[in-house]
Amino acid sequence: MVALGSSLLGLVSGLLGSFAFLRRQSLLGDAVSHAALPGIALAYLLTRDKSPLILLIGAAMAGWLASYLVTHIASHSRVKYDAALGLVLSVFFGIGLMVLSFLQKQPDSGQAGLDRFLFGQASAMSADDITTISIIGGLSVIALLLLWKEIKIFIFDEGFAGVIGYSANKIDKILTSLIVVAVVVGLQIAGVVLMSAMLVAPAAAARQWTNGLKPMVLLAGFLGMLSGLAGSTVSGLVPRLPTGPAIVICLSFAVAVSLLFAPGRGLVWNLFARWRNRQSLRRETILIDLLEMARGHDSIEHGHSLAVLKLMYPEIRGLRGLLADLEKEGYVVKKGSSEWALTPAGAEKAAAFAERIEAKQ
Amino acid sequence: MMHAQLEVILVAVATSIACAVAGVFLVLRRMALMSDAISHAILLGIVIGFLIGGDLSSPLLIIGAALIGVVTAGLTETIKRTGLVKEDAAIGLVFPLLFSIGVILISRLSGDVHLDTDSVLLGEIAFAPFRRLQIAGLDFGPKSLAVMIAILLMNAAFIITFFKELKLSTFDPSLAAALGFAPWLIQYLLMGIVSLTAVGAFDAVGSILVVALMIAPPAGAYLLTDRLSAMIWIAAAVGALSAIGGYWIADLLDVSIAGSMAAACGAIFLLIYLFAPQSGLFSARRRRTRQRLEYAVGMLLIHLRNHENQPEADYERSPAHLENHFRWEPVFARKVVKRAADLGLIEDQTEKLSLTPNGRHAAGELITR
Numbered sequence: 001m002v003a004l005g006s007s008l009l010g011l012v013s014g015l016l017g018s019f020a021f022l023r024r025q026s027l028l029g030d031a032v033s034h035a036a037l038p039g040i041a042l043a044y045l046l047t048r049d050k051s052p053l054i055l056l057i058g059a060a061m062a063g064w065l066a067s068y069l070v071t072h073i074a075s076h077s078r079v080k081y082d083a084a085l086g087l088v089l090s091v092f093f094g095i096g097l098m099v100l101s102f103l104q105k106q107p108d109s110g111q112a113g114l115d116r117f118l119f120g121q122a123s124a125m126s127a128d129d130i131t132t133i134s135i136i137g138g139l140s141v142i143a144l145l146l147l148w149k150e151i152k153i154f155i156f157d158e159g160f161a162g163v164i165g166y167s168a169n170k171i172d173k174i175l176t177s178l179i180v181v182a183v184v185v186g187l188q189i190a191g192v193v194l195m196s197a198m199l200v201a202p203a204a205a206a207r208q209w210t211n212g213l214k215p216m217v218l219l220a221g222f223l224g225m226l227s228g229l230a231g232s233t234v235s236g237l238v239p240r241l242p243t244g245p246a247i248v249i250c251l252s253f254a255v256a257v258s259l260l261f262a263p264g265r266g267l268v269w270n271l272f273a274r275w276r277n278r279q280s281l282r283r284e285t286i287l288i289d290l291l292e293m294a295r296g297h298d299s300i301e302h303g304h305s306l307a308v309l310k311l312m313y314p315e316i317r318g319l320r321g322l323l324a325d326l327e328k329e330g331y332v333v334k335k336g337s338s339e340w341a342l343t344p345a346g347a348e349k350a351a352a353f354a355e356r357i358e359a360k361q
Numbered sequence: 362m363m364h365a366q367l368e369v370i371l372v373a374v375a376t377s378i379a380c381a382v383a384g385v386f387l388v389l390r391r392m393a394l395m396s397d398a399i400s401h402a403i404l405l406g407i408v409i410g411f412l413i414g415g416d417l418s419s420p421l422l423i424i425g426a427a428l429i430g431v432v433t434a435g436l437t438e439t440i441k442r443t444g445l446v447k448e449d450a451a452i453g454l455v456f457p458l459l460f461s462i463g464v465i466l467i468s469r470l471s472g473d474v475h476l477d478t479d480s481v482l483l484g485e486i487a488f489a490p491f492r493r494l495q496i497a498g499l500d501f502g503p504k505s506l507a508v509m510i511a512i513l514l515m516n517a518a519f520i521i522t523f524f525k526e527l528k529l530s531t532f533d534p535s536l537a538a539a540l541g542f543a544p545w546l547i548q549y550l551l552m553g554i555v556s557l558t559a560v561g562a563f564d565a566v567g568s569i570l571v572v573a574l575m576i577a578p579p580a581g582a583y584l585l586t587d588r589l590s591a592m593i594w595i596a597a598a599v600g601a602l603s604a605i606g607g608y609w610i611a612d613l614l615d616v617s618i619a620g621s622m623a624a625a626c627g628a629i630f631l632l633i634y635l636f637a638p639q640s641g642l643f644s645a646r647r648r649r650t651r652q653r654l655e656y657a658v659g660m661l662l663i664h665l666r667n668h669e670n671q672p673e674a675d676y677e678r679s680p681a682h683l684e685n686h687f688r689w690e691p692v693f694a695r696k697v698v699k700r701a702a703d704l705g706l707i708e709d710q711t712e713k714l715s716l717t718p719n720g721r722h723a724a725g726e727l728i729t730r
Contacts, residue, residue: 021446021450024449024450025449026447026449026450026452026453027394027397027449027452027453029453030397030453034569073634076642076645077584077634077640077642078583078584078640079388080388080391080393082391082392082393082394082449083387083388083391083393083580083583084580085393085394086393086394086396086575087393087573087576087577087580087627087630089397089569089572090397090569090570090572090573090576090577090623091573091577091623091624091626091627091630093569093570093573093620093623094569094573094619094620094621094622094623094624094626094627095620095623095624096620097570097616097617097619097620097623098611098614098616098620098621098624099616100617100620101616101617101620102614102615102616105615105616193401193457193460193461194457194461196453196457197453197454197457197458197461199453200450200453200454200457201453201454201457203450204446204450204453204454207445207446208445240468241465241468242464242465242468244461244464245460245461245462245464245465246461246465248457248458248460248461249458249461249462249465252457252458252461255454259440259443259445259446265445266445267443267445
C-alpha cells in the first residue's frame with residue numbers, strides 16, 4: 001500500500017516537477033508546501049470538518065495565493081524572486097502556526113491529525129489517499145497532454161509564445177495550479193521538506209540524460225516512481241527508518257549518479273572525454289614529431305631512442321604505454337632495445353595529420 | 362509573571378534583530394533562500410553534535426550546526442558551479458538530503474533521546490524564561506537571552522569589522538575579487554554567521570520562522586532606502602517591531618508566539634509594500650498618474666503655442682476640441698486644463714484657452730529641450 005502510493009506520488013511529482021525545474025522555479029514547491037499549512041488550518045477552523053477534500057481545497061487555495069503573491073512581489077518591486085519566495089513561505093507558515101495553536105487551545109481539541117499534513121506520514125497511507133493521488137495525477141497528465149505544445153513553447157520561449165497568440169499568463173497559471181495540486185496531495189504523505197525534494201530531484205536527475213522535453217519529463221516521472229518504490233520498500237524492511245527521508249535519500253542517489261555519470265553532461269563523463277581528447281592529441285604529436293625527425297635522416301623509418309622522446313615530452317606520463325598502443329596499431333615499431341621508429345603506415349598517418357593541421361592554419 | 366513576559370519579549374527582540382541584520386546581506390546577494398536551506402540543514406548538525414557531545418546543551422551542537430550550515434552553502438555552490446543545474450535547483454537538492462539524514466538519525470536514536478523534529482521545526486519561545494543561566498549561584502536571566510545577545514553582538518562585530526568588504530563583495534563581486542578582497546572568504550564567513558544565528562534562533566522560534574525573521578525585515582527595509590547602512594538599521598527596527606507586535610498579538614489571541622512574530626513580519630512588510638514613499642505599490646501608481654497628467658499638460662502647452670496667432674487659433678483652443686485632438690477622455694481633459702490653470706500656465710477665458718507668459722515660456726522650453 002505504502003509502496004504503491006509512494007511510487008504514484010513520485011511519478012506525478014516527477015512529471016510536474018520537470019516544468020518547475022526548467023522554469024527555474026524549483027523552490028516553488030517548497031513555498032507552496034509551507035504555505036498550504038494556513039489553508040489547512042483555516043479550512044478546518046471554518047468548517048470544523050476534517051474530511052481530506054475540504055482540507056485539500058483549503059491547502060490548494062493557500063498555496064495558489066502564495067504563488068500569486070510571490071510572482072506579484074517579484075514583478076512589482078525591487079525585492080527579488082528568491083526573497084519574495086522565502087518571505088511568503090515563512091510568513092504563511094507562521095500564520096498557519098498561529099491558527100494551529102489557536103485550534104489546539106479549543107476545548108474540543110479536534111485539531112489532532114492536522115499536523116499530519118505538516119510532517120507527512122507515509123505509513124498512514126490509506127486506499128482513499130491512493131485513489132486521490134491517482135485521480136489528481138491522471139487529471140494532471142491529461143492536462144499536460146492537451147496543452148503539451150503550448151507549455152513547451154511557453155517554457156523555452158515565453159516571448160514567442162505570447163507573439164503567436166498563446167496567453168502566457170494563462171499557461172503560467174495552469175502550470176502553477178498543477179504544481180500546487182501535486183504538492184498539496186503529496187504533502188500529507190511526504191511532508192513539507194520532502195515534498196520539495198520530490199519535485200526538484202527527479203527533474204534534476206532526468207535533465208542530465210537528455211536534451212528533449214518529452215524524454216526528460218518521462219524519465220523524471222520514472223525516476224520519481226522508482227525512488228518512491230525503492231524508498232518505501234527499504235523503509236519497510238529496516239525498522240525505524242521513516243519513509244519520507246528514505247525516499248529523499250534514494251532520490252539524492254539518483255541525482256548524484258546522474259550528475260556524475262550521465263553521458264554528455266556528467267562530471268566523470270566529461271573528465272573521461274577530456275582525457276581521451278588529450279590522448280589522441282598526444283598520439284598525433286608523437287607521430288608527427290617522429291616523421292619530422294626522421295626526415296633529417298636517411299630513411300623515414302629512422303629510429304629514435306626512448307630517452308630522447310622522454311626529454312621531448314616531459315609532461316607525458318606513460319609514454320611507453322602510448323608507444324606500445326601505437327605499435328599494436330601498426331604505426332610505430334620498436335627497433336633494438338629502446339629505439340622507436342615509424343612504420344610506412346605510421347609515416348602516412350603522420351603526414352595526413354600534419355597536412356590537416358596546416359590546412360586548418 | 363510580568364517579569365517572565367518581559368524576558369520573552371527581550372529574547373524575541375534580540376533574536377529578530379540578530380536575524381534581520383544577517384538577513385540584509387542574504388536579501389541583497391539574492392541568497393535569501395540559503396536561510397531556508399541552512400535552517401533546515403542545521404538539524405543534521407545538531408544531531409551530529411548531540412551524538413558526539415551526548416548532551417542537548419553541549420556547545421558541540423552549536424558548532425556542529427554552524428559547520429553543517431557552511432557545508433550546505435559549500436555543497437550548493439559546488440553543484441551550481443558544475444553548471445549542470447541552476448542555483449535554485451541546487452538549493453532544493455541539498456537541504457532536503459541533509460534534513461532527511463538528520464531525521465533518519467533522530468528516528469534511529471529516538472526512545473533514548475528527547476529530540477524530535479517538531480521542536481526543531483517549531484521551537485517554543487514561551488519556555489525561554491524557564492531555562493536560566495546561572496553562574497556561581499547567580500541568576501543571569503534566561504539562557505536563550507544570553508545566547509541571542511552574544512550572537513547579536515557577534516553579528517554586529519562582523520558587520521562593523523567587514524563593512525567595506527561586505528559592501529563591495531555584495532554590490533560588485535568582480536571588483537572585490539580584482540582588488541584582492543577574497544569574496545569567497547566573505548561569503549563563507551557570512552554563511553557561518555547565518556548558520557550560527559539560525560542555530561541560536563531555532564531554539565527560540567523554530568527553523569522556518571528564522572526564515573521569516575531573516576528575510577521579511579530586510580526585504581521591507583530594501584523598499585525604504587538605497588543606503589546599505591540605513592537598510593541595516595531599518596531592518597533591525599522592523600525586526601524588533603515585529604517581535605514586540607508579534608508577542609502582543611500572541612498574548613491577545615493566546616496563540617503561538619513564533620507564529621505571530623512571523624505573521625507580524627509579514628504584516629509590516631505588506632504595509633511597506635503598499636505604502637512605501639518611493640517604491641510602494643500605491644505611491645508607484647500615484648506617481649504614474651501624476652506623470653501622465655504632467656505629460657498631458659506639456660502637450661497642451663505645446664499645442665496652444667503652435668496655434669497661437671494662427672487663423673485657426675480660436676477653433677484649436679476650445680476645450681471641447683482637445684478631447685478630439687488628443688483623444689482624451691472628457692474627465693481627463695478637464696483635469697489637464699484645471700492643472701495647467703492651477704499652475705498659472707494657461708488662462709481659461711470662457712471656452713477659450715490662452716497661454717500666460719509663464720506658459721509660453723514653459724512651452725518654449727519643452728520644445729527646445
